Amino acid sequence: MGAKNTRIKPSGPLQDEQGIILDSIADGVFTVDQDWRITSFNRAAENITGVSRDEAIGQLCKDVLKADICERNCCLRATMKSGKPIVNKKVNIIDAGGRKLPISISTALLRDKKGKLLGAVETFRDISVEEDLRKAILSKYSFEDIISKNHRMLQLFDILPDVASGGSTVLIEGESGTGKELVARAIHHLSLRKKQPFIAVNCGALPDTLLESELFGYKAGAFTDAKKDKPGRFQLAAGGTLFLDEIGDISPAMQVKLLRVLQEKTYEPLGSSHSIEHNVRVIAATNKTLEELVRQGRFREDLYYRINVFRISLPPLRKRMEDLPLLVEHFIGQFNLLQKKDIEGISAEAMSLLMAYSWPGNIRELANVIERAFILCKSREIEKRHLPDSLSADPSTCAPQKAHSLRDVEAAYLLDALKQNNWNRPKTARMLGMHKSTLYRRIKALGLSRPD
Amino acid sequence: MKLALSVFKDCISTVFDSAEQLIIVETDGTANSRKTAHKLFAADPIKRATELKTLGVEVLICGAISRPMQSSIRSQGIAVHPFVRGAVEDVLSAYQNNRLALPVFSLPGCRGKADGCYRKQSRIRGQAPGARCRWRS
Numbered sequence: 001m002g003a004k005n006t007r008i009k010p011s012g013p014l015q016d017e018q019g020i021i022l023d024s025i026a027d028g029v030f031t032v033d034q035d036w037r038i039t040s041f042n043r044a045a046e047n048i049t050g051v052s053r054d055e056a057i058g059q060l061c062k063d064v065l066k067a068d069i070c071e072r073n074c075c076l077r078a079t080m081k082s083g084k085p086i087v088n089k090k091v092n093i094i095d096a097g098g099r100k101l102p103i104s105i106s107t108a109l110l111r112d113k114k115g116k117l118l119g120a121v122e123t124f125r126d127i128s129v130e131e132d133l134r135k136a137i138l139s140k141y142s143f144e145d146i147i148s149k150n151h152r153m154l155q156l157f158d159i160l161p162d163v164a165s166g167g168s169t170v171l172i173e174g175e176s177g178t179g180k181e182l183v184a185r186a187i188h189h190l191s192l193r194k195k196q197p198f199i200a201v202n203c204g205a206l207p208d209t210l211l212e213s214e215l216f217g218y219k220a221g222a223f224t225d226a227k228k229d230k231p232g233r234f235q236l237a238a239g240g241t242l243f244l245d246e247i248g249d250i251s252p253a254m255q256v257k258l259l260r261v262l263q264e265k266t267y268e269p270l271g272s273s274h275s276i277e278h279n280v281r282v283i284a285a286t287n288k289t290l291e292e293l294v295r296q297g298r299f300r301e302d303l304y305y306r307i308n309v310f311r312i313s314l315p316p317l318r319k320r321m322e323d324l325p326l327l328v329e330h331f332i333g334q335f336n337l338l339q340k341k342d343i344e345g346i347s348a349e350a351m352s353l354l355m356a357y358s359w360p361g362n363i364r365e366l367a368n369v370i371e372r373a374f375i376l377c378k379s380r381e382i383e384k385r386h387l388p389d390s391l392s393a394d395p396s397t398c399a400p401q402k403a404h405s406l407r408d409v410e411a412a413y414l415l416d417a418l419k420q421n422n423w424n425r426p427k428t429a430r431m432l433g434m435h436k437s438t439l440y441r442r443i444k445a446l447g448l449s450r451p452d
Numbered sequence: 453m454k455l456a457l458s459v460f461k462d463c464i465s466t467v468f469d470s471a472e473q474l475i476i477v478e479t480d481g482t483a484n485s486r487k488t489a490h491k492l493f494a495a496d497p498i499k500r501a502t503e504l505k506t507l508g509v510e511v512l513i514c515g516a517i518s519r520p521m522q523s524s525i526r527s528q529g530i531a532v533h534p535f536v537r538g539a540v541e542d543v544l545s546a547y548q549n550n551r552l553a554l555p556v557f558s559l560p561g562c563r564g565k566a567d568g569c570y571r572k573q574s575r576i577r578g579q580a581p582g583a584r585c586r587w588r589s
Contacts (some may be wrong), residue, residue, distance in 0.1 A: 051561035059560045063537055066559065068470035068518040073459045094467055094516040096561030098534075340493060 004009075028103075031110055032061050032076060033119040048103065048126050050096030061122070067093045067103075073380065074119045079107040089379075090344060102131045114229070138326070144186035146179060147330050150320035156312060163310055164190035171247075171307050172285040174314030180285040181243060183312060188241040193281060196240030199233050204246030209253050214260075215272050222271025233266040234267055234278050241281045247307065248286035248293055252300065259303040275277030281422065282307070317359040317366065322450070324354055325422065327363060331370040332382070339374055352420045353384055357391045411446040414439075423450050454478050455547070456509040457540055458492070459572060464536050464543055468514035468558075469495075469521050475540060476507060495505040504530055513543060513552070535562040 018040070022029050030038050041056040041064075042369035049056075051064050062070035068091060069075065075086045085108040093101050105124040112118055141149040143157040163170060164187045172180045179202060188198045206214060213222075217232030226299070233242060250258065262282060263265045265357070266275040286308045293299035317324070332343055346354075350373075359365055373386040414428075421428045429436035455478075457464060465471035474490040490507060494500040494576040501524035504512065512525060513533045520534050533552060536543060537559050543583045 003475065009517075050559065055560045062466050064560045066467055068467050071470075092469075094469065094518050096535075098517065098519040098522065100518040291524050340495070342495070 177364030199237040204249035218270035248288040
């Protein structure tokens with residue numbers, strides 16, 4: 001590094017030429033010397049910051065840019081220290097009018113012809129339009145508390161209001177962690193019952209006798225220690241919605257009782273000789289395929305048809321990987337609020353790792369992975385090192401698939417590369433060192449398609 | 453009276469919205485004053501304004517501040533001197549001597565404007581114009 005007080009000393013004609021070039025650029029550009037004082041400031045920079053060139057020149061860059069990172073995570077300082085440029089980092093500035101603007105900044109070192117360090121250059125772009133657009137798109141992909149751009153989920157968003165207003169029993173099928181309760185809650189909130197209670201019961205977690213007393217309640221004296229009446233979940237959900245999770249796990253005896261309750265719209269609390277009428281909408285959910293259980297004789301056919309009035313099947317996360325970046329962003333925002341942190345996003349390398357994982361635990365597992373990363377992450381971006389080792393050790397991401405031919409090997413290799421880049425084909429082509437049209441041709445020839 | 457300055461090291465923090473440290477200067481109307489440091493926790497404008505109110509702040513001197521943040525703080529009856537820069541001691545002295553409007557204490561883009569960057573010197577409720585500038589009453 002040169003003398004501390006080195007200033008950029010542009011010569012006359014070159015400065016004019018440089019000035020014209022800089023002013024014709026749509027991005028804001030300024031240069032600083034080694035004391036962080038601004039030495040040039042183009043027209044776009046004036047427009048974005050609301051600070052005139054005359055006022056900006058000679059000032060500390062932090063006082064002119066007024067960005068939220070200036071004091072603790074200055075990009076120019078990082079570039080000056082490491083010598084490495086920073087590209088497209090999203091930060092917020094406050095312009096002279098008090099408007100908070102999201103901008104994307106890039107930094108690089110500035111050297112003279114002999115390679116002597118003069119200072120650094122920062123370019124920045126107002127991305128408020130992109131940010132507004134991004135928010136608009138995100139709202140398009142959100143429905144109640146569900147986030148997805150998967151075509152099956154978008155179809156579900158379209159029909160959910162009709163399903164909700166119908167009042168029929170709904171069966172939600174999906175692997176554990178796919179958001180079955182979230183969908184059930186969405187149906188409840190969209191229905192006329194929204195002001196009444198939503199009660200959830202995990203049928204798989206309770207033994208038969210306990211489940212019966214939980215659902216239907218009991219009368220005083222029904223059994224030892226039953227000293228007073230206890231209302232069941234059906235009574236608590238009066239006028240509202242009862243969500244019966246893991247319905248596929250209930251015993252045959254309980255299936256009979258539940259069938260009667262659903263058919264006759266009445267139930268009997270334990271120890272009572274009187275039936276009570278109920279006005280409860282039942283939404284059942286299972287992580288098993290009920291049709292298969294019926295075939296195996298483990299689930300009553302009549303109960304299956306009684307609850308299967310409208311069936312919603314939720315795809316697992318591995319079949320809606322296009323949602324992963326949206327979900328990651330959602331969870332980062334959520335944990336930022338809950339834990340009062342300011343993590344901005346996730347590095348490309350970490351995202352590639354998430355994209356390559358098979359997510360057997362689905363969205364719940366993803367939420368846990370992000371929550372864990374929040375504990376470890378002290379920077380503004382979640383890095384690969386903040387993610388659990390199990391993601392890298394996932395056999396589906398590491399072990400080569402058994403291939404039968406050279407074509408299979410090529411297909412598996414390309415598919416893996418595409419997954420790593422979130423099906424961004426130009427990026428994948430760059431990574432593989434091939435022309436993008438070659439990649440397109442190979443994708444077509446091998447019949448590869450993006451998972452839905 | 454309680455005066456708060458948002459600070460980073462020994463200077464006024466450049467952006468109040470992301471500032472984490474506050475120095476509160478309490479004066480009893482005489483030359484005596486007591487300084488205490490506080491950490492700001494809330495980032496949301498309404499919560500941050502409530503945090504200042506809870507600390508009993510009546511006047512805030514800060515760097516660049518977004519409009520929603522400034523509105524929230526003013527709605528709590530707190531007077532705001534925004535877009536201020538400089539060393540804490542210099543700024544404090546300038547405030548006490550009614551010299552805070554000098555260009556040297558204004559962030560670039562705000563100089564030459566009578567009230568700094570959209571600076572409306574809101575009065576503390578119940579005080580006459582100019583009274584806010586009198587540090588020792």
